[in-house]
Amino acid sequence: MLPDLERLIQLQQLDTATDEARRTVDGIPSRIEDLDTRLRASTTAVDAAGTRLGDKRNKRRTLEKSLAEVQGRLSRFKEQLMAVKTNKEYTAVQHEIATAQAEVQRLEDTILEYMLEADDLAADVEAAERALRAERAEIERERATLDAERAEMERRLSGTSDERVKLTEHIGAAARQLFETVARQGRGIAVVEARDGHCTVCHVRLRPQMFNQILRNTELIQCEHCMRILYHDPAGGGARAPEHDPAP
Ligand SMILES: [Zn+2]
Structure with a gap:
């Protein structure tokens, strides 16, 4: 083979490899951004699950306050019942007591319902946190691979310009x-x-x-x-x- 042709082929191989290495290095920041995006999505899922749980617990606390008020009213009506003088008054207080008791029942039922829902939401939070931990570990691994890849490509690139100079010295x-x-x-x-x-x-x-x-x-x-x-x-x-x- 013509010596110049042989060296030009080598030069081309070197340039092509250099080009590929450079493209790989250039592409790494966007691949790291993709990893960050995935991590943010998992973090957002944990936050959203936490917010849903917090909202449910707040609603329950509000109902518990209402329940305490109604129970206070109920015990006052029961005291009043002891002090009534007429049948009419007795019937009226009885009616108030029945209404308050129905309200207590309704609030207790809803509070129980919210507690059960909060249990499910707490499980969702745990699942989202587990998924986040797994995703974070996976992303750490992928990032380490990218760092190693970048180091390897940069190591290759650092040698190529000397290699190219040496090679071209022998080409007409x-x-x-x-x-x-x-x-x-x-x-x-x-x-x-x-x-x-x-x-x-x-x-x-x-x-x-x-x-x-x-x-x-x-x-x-x-x-x-x-x-x-x-x-x-x-x-x-x-x-x-x-x-x-x-x-x-
Ligand atoms: Zn052609």
Whole structure:
């Protein structure tokens, strides 16, 4: 293989790996934000469950105050009953007592109902807290993985610029210039494999004579369509030329 072509292939591999590492590093903050969003959702669920429980308990306390008032009224009516002078008064106080007793019953029933509902709501709070603990642990794990990934990518990136300098030192000036120009125009991809008679990036069908030249890997040949430098990878197969060109 032409030495410059071989080094350009290595240079491309290095640039592609560098690019991927940089994209991974750049994408990490938004992945951390996603984790924070998940944690906030779980925290909000705990808060909401706590609020529902608190509301229910407040309502119960309000009813308990009403109950105490009605019970106070009831005992005053019972005292009054001892002191009545006439049948009419007796009937009236009896009526008040019956009304108050009905009210006590109603309040006690509702208070009991609220207590049962509060038990369910307390269970909801516990479940939400358990879910939050599990989510927090999971998020810690995922965050540690992201931190490790970032450290690994940054470690890789720190070595690549020296590696690139060393590699380019051994590439002829013309080849290096060609690589940089094509890479700039081709979104960082300057060297690509030709396979089965086609450019593997723009997929254009190569002229058979040109493809045969590429198979030899002895010169720098550019795709006539996307301008990228083409090579043949003997290990990857793909030496088969298309059987015939499509009609012009
Ligand atoms: Zn092409």
